Amino acid sequence: VKESYIKERTTIQANNPILIEGLPGLGLVGKIAIRYLIKQLKAEKVAYLYSPHFPYFVLVNKKGGVRLLRGAFYFVKTNGPNDLLLFTGDSQSQTIEGQYEIADTMLTFAKKHNVQVIVTIGGYRMEVEGKPKVIVAGTDEKTVNRAIQAGATVSENGSPIVGTAGLILGLARFQKIHALCMLGETRGYLPDPLAARSVIEVLQNLFGLPIDLAGIDTEIGKAEKIVVRLQKIEENQSAQAQETRKEEGKKTTYIS
Amino acid sequence: VKESYIKERTTIQANNPILIEGLPGLGLVGKIAIRYLIKQLKAEKVAYLYSPHFPYFVLVNKKGGVRLLRGAFYFVKTNGPNDLLLFTGDSQSQTIEGQYEIADTMLTFAKKHNVQVIVTIGGYRMEVEGKPKVIVAGTDEKTVNRAIQAGATVSENGSPIVGTAGLILGLARFQKIHALCMLGETRGYLPDPLAARSVIEVLQNLFGLPIDLAGIDTEIGKAEKIVVRLQKIEENQSAQAQETRKEEGKKTTYIS
Amino acid sequence: VKESYIKERTTIQANNPILIEGLPGLGLVGKIAIRYLIKQLKAEKVAYLYSPHFPYFVLVNKKGGVRLLRGAFYFVKTNGPNDLLLFTGDSQSQTIEGQYEIADTMLTFAKKHNVQVIVTIGGYRMEVEGKPKVIVAGTDEKTVNRAIQAGATVSENGSPIVGTAGLILGLARFQKIHALCMLGETRGYLPDPLAARSVIEVLQNLFGLPIDLAGIDTEIGKAEKIVVRLQKIEENQSAQAQETRKEEGKKTTYIS
């Protein structure tokens, strides 16, 4: 492991595949979306990406099993014109050069398997009210327009896209692969399945994916309960703090 | 993109060209100057410089189009003895080794195209009053003297030149290319077209470039209005702060 | 020394060896354990590991002798089915990439000498009361179970294992070597021979090592005396601080 590399577990015959990527980032939008797609589409794990640019620790499971941080590719054979590759992982790279190298490694894998379009998923920081929008950017106007027709919108202020989700797009041109980035609006403090749901809906429209959204609605319900609980804790603390301040105010009055 | 490299978009036949470089830095002096030269001289974009040492994000335009951070070379065919190459970009390198590598990559390109002289442009921090001076440094006395005759001055305190503008000069010797660095005096807080103008004037004298300065004078006008507006905001804040302090002073008196 | 590498001092004929590793880390558990094993088993120093990723200083002994930071392999010829290799060193790597490179270098050495099992030793942060437990993790269930039968336990919360002790396990799979990590529970503030003792006991059971524990009990006694002394100093300081606060409380009363 002196350089990032991909270890294939199975030989696959992918038919003009689409690759959808989502690593941990703002609101975990990308990782939540990909994990949901993997489960719903019963995708098969086909390859790992290892890199010395990931953080230097290993994960331990409940049985004491150990593994390196890594990314993983999953494969779905479809009846349509495009098979599906999904990618997620434990972490992004910790160094600048590692970010470029990992995005590069993924693209080499995509090219090898004749990937037609890459979609990267992430979060877009926003004080969201109501349903989160999906902000789209891409390597070419035609691909971006298809995403807009599927329900995404282009941002007017053009914030840069940081990390792997952005670099893959930037580098895709060199491999002549069309690529899109879809960012779900999120406050970004907590894992945000609602933002991931918005992205999945656009993906459904765009590629005609057969995805049942009931499961992610359950996740959203749970996430909302956590938020409500956290807000109550905060309100209590704030109320107590005010009470304390009042009390102290009285004391100060006595002193003066 | 495992190493910095240059991607040529067009094959050019450059006749003993001069290369003028200006990346983002103090007061954006270099970048403003180069962008103005590109516009005025109707230079053609001929090559890109990519590097894994640039920051790891991509830029998004208003149509949702995405691109990597990069530098770009522009070309101007002249009637004189020297054609012109211009270079600017989005960012400097984020690492020490990247700074050396990028300067090196630019010099290899310069050598390939038989560049005779390189001029790098930057800002020189100074509490400027009136017209900013242009501080010059160079690889050899003869080239520096030509710049002095064209209106530049040598600094007496000899501050080091940080970043690409400096390293290119340091490395140019190994390629046997004469090189100059021209630093426009600037306070450096805000984009400073006035400092860029001073540098362009020296370049005009030095190389007999046919540049109309009306456009940059408009930019200078706008920049000055911004400065005036910022100063007013600051004065108001300062006045308010003083007022507040007076008020609080009274209160304190009551309390004592 | 442009890359990490191993310099062998003696050619060894190791019979299906077990490699046990312990570098400086939490509570120095790994280093204390390995040093004790080296002494008790009269292990012979057979190879050094050098790396440009170690910190850039050299150590000086009392006679003014100087040496680079390094790791060292020790060898024990046994009568049993497995000979023993022990590894410890001055420091862990200071960079992410160095952590991967050093673990990789050690594994190449292990493979070359036909190592059957690797055990890495470290500390596990815990407010220990009584005898420290040994937390185990490993590359495969069978090896983990052997360690559990020898007295180790699996952690329920599955904290990641940071540094060389963890990465070696993560990378061992690629070399098809079974590997275990044993972490002695420790508060981690001070060198903790008691935690090291727990680990050594499990190793004894696991591999039938003939180790006399009297020596480490002496170390534990000394370490406990240091802790008691530090606690007294702390209590005194705390008592003084309280006293001071009381006194100041009185003064404040006078002032008001």
Next chain:
Amino acid sequence: VKESYIKERTTIQANNPILIEGLPGLGLVGKIAIRYLIKQLKAEKVAYLYSPHFPYFVLVNKKGGVRLLRGAFYFVKTNGPNDLLLFTGDSQSQTIEGQYEIADTMLTFAKKHNVQVIVTIGGYRMEVEGKPKVIVAGTDEKTVNRAIQAGATVSENGSPIVGTAGLILGLARFQKIHALCMLGETRGYLPDPLAARSVIEVLQNLFGLPIDLAGIDTEIGKAEKIVVRLQKIEENQSAQAQETRKEEGKKTTYIS
């Protein structure tokens, strides 16, 4: 300049040379000593060391001439059994790996020119009273003992030696070159020619160098005047601060 390398300006015929090194560090002891030796021995500049691990700026002289940061080797042809090579430079490396690479590069040069002994010079932090001692460390006992006979002493507490002065010793073994490090005791806040003088004296005794110390005594005189001036400024400030505190003490009394 993708890797550190040495550019020889002249071909030299060095007879069993001794190499003495001193880069900027604590109290600038090493650099001051080497510069004095260069001047006194009329050494000739024979080679440069360039590296992308030096800081990324260039130096500018009063005529506007520019150069990269670098190290430089100087040569002295002697009548004795050993010619002399001297090395100093503008800066140490800014990265761990660069520190190793630069020390390595110097050693390759030393080996090529058949260097017999290397001496590195630095500072040793100490609240010095009277004449600074010279602390010595080395690759082997015999070489250390020669230095002790020449007036140096071995430190009892064995502090590590940080940076190039230390790494060269650590790496010299691999090239089978004897090496010494001589550290002049210094408070380290300011350039310290007095500490450099102590080191030069030991070098004189050790190698029989014909060095007139009058020049460095002048430097020491100047340095002492600077220290006295700084102390007066400090005392004044301290006295003023006390005065202010007294005044404020009075005010507080009025208020209470």
